[in-house]
Amino acid sequence: MSYDALLWLSFGGPEGPDDVRPFLENVTRGRGVPPERLDEVEQHYQHFGGVSPINALNRAAIEAVRGLVDLPIYFGNRNWHPMVEDTLAEMKAAGVRRALVFPTSAYGGYSACRQYDEDVLRARAAVEDAPELVKLRQFFDHPLFVASFADAVRAAAARLPGDDYRVVFTAHSVPVSADKAAGPPEAGGHLYSRQVAEASRLVAEAVGAADHDVVWQSRSGPPQVPWLEPDIVDHLDTLYDKGVRNVVVCPIGFVSDHLEVVWDLDTEARERAQELGMGFARAATPNDDPRFAELVAELVAEHVADAPPRKLSDFPALGCTVDGAFCATRCCEPVKRPGAGR
């Protein structure tokens, strides 16, 4: 099959103080997130002048991929400019007929995978005679993803005093009901949390860590709705009580050092560690690591050159979709959220 472009599809983030509220409205429309939570998150963004690092990080990551991929690369987001529907209109005007889509999330599940299909559906609905869009697969178990994080964990560990540290992996929490509903129904659900656990295990194995933990961060939603736990900040207390004095925190759930990483980890979790007197080092995310760029090029090659998929786990390769259709029957369908407004 031949393709004439690559669309880099991401979450988007505000680029100034006045962008923050409308951005947050876009993210949470119809999701039942209480206004108090929005006010709190708005403060996190305003703390950094209303600028999320995510757009600049995406642009840098795209630069790293240019030259490795023989296709023009376009950038579009779900929640902030450049919005994916505008980017798709631009692609159409440039004569693009069929494009690959790289979503900036390694995992399955509604928020990490299916929602990017919904972005594809939304963008195609907004553009007349829209180009065909083929989304690339999930890559949480790709050897280059694992290698990039493994190096980052080693580099973070080197900043801690002594050799005795615990590796704590963290990913964005989701409602327990959403995790349960993730993956093809016949596969038993919990695709997101199981893939996060598997990626963590692979990285822990690569660095030779004796023990590791998988915890969650950035919980949203109404307090009465259960989300994946424990939270990273609470978990530091638990580890301290067990005698752990040095931690490497690895944000395995993300591909760049965006706001939820620099606030929830570098600010909140780091402060908690300082209060406890624990050594704390946060491992870098892939960002513009050449290996991550190479990974994207390999995913593209699976389609343009029939290159065999490289993967380290036994999970089936999911998430490859055409024009936003489910990748497997009803895979990662959204669940009804209590308190959601729509």
Ligand SMILES: CC1=C(CCC(=O)O)c2cc3nc(cc4[nH]c(cc5[nH]c(cc1n2)c(C)c5CCC(=O)O)c(CCC(=O)O)c4C)C(CCC(=O)O)=C3C
């Ligand atoms: C699984 C997952 C990923 C990883 C997969 C991926 O990377 O795509 C992710 C990434 C991100 N989440 C981000 C930001 C936010 N997420 C929110 C809210 C939520 N996230 C959820 C899940 C996830 N989110 C969920 C279930 C909600 C509740 C609302 C809903 O049901 O949909 C909110 C609303 C406020 C609040 O936190 O309550 C914000 C601002 C940013 C950008 C940060 C920046 O600006 O730099 C990024 C990359």
Ligand SMILES: [Fe+2]
């Ligand atoms: Fe999020």
